[in-house]
Amino acid sequence: MTNAEYVLELTGNEATLVSNLAMLIDQDDLDTHEYFAIMIYSDYHSYMRNYKEYHGQSNYNDVGEVYDIDLMRDYGKQIMISKDYRKLFNLKKGRIIIINVPTTTNFTIIDD
Numbered sequence: 001m002t003n004a005e006y007v008l009e010l011t012g013n014e015a016t017l018v019s020n021l022a023m024l025i026d027q028d029d030l031d032t033h034e035y036f037a038i039m040i041y042s043d044y045h046s047y048m049r050n051y052k053e054y055h056g057q058s059n060y061n062d063v064g065e066v067y068d069i070d071l072m073r074d075y076g077k078q079i080m081i082s083k084d085y086r087k088l089f090n091l092k093k094g095r096i097i098i099i100n101v102p103t104t105t106n107f108t109i110i111d112d
Helices: 003-010 024-031 045-050
Strands: 016-019 034-042 059-061 066-071 079-082 094-100 106-108
Touching: 003 016, 003 059, 003 066, 003 094
Parallel strands: 079 106
Antiparallel strands: 016 094, 034 066, 034 079, 034 094, 059 066
C-alpha cells in the first residue's frame, strides 16, 4: 500500500497526501485546504502491538524504513492538523506530513 493510499484509509477518504515529509519552510506554501499532520511511526513490532491507537493496521514506509501506524489524534479520536508547523513538531512522535483536507469537520485544528 502506498503512503497516499494509507492516508486515504486512515482518514476515511477525507484527506489526501500532499507530501510525505514536511519542513518548516513548507509553511509559507500551504494552500487553503492543506495542513500539517503527524504520521506516527515505529520500527519495533512490539511497540505496534502495544500502541493504544494501533487499529491492527500498519504500512511499511520504504523511505524511512519504519512502519507507519496512524495519524496523531486527539482524545476525541479526531486527527490533529495545523497550519503552524511548530505546533506539531516533535520527532519523538513521528514525522510531519502535509495533507489536503477539503472540510475540517472531522479534524482537530490546533492553531490556537
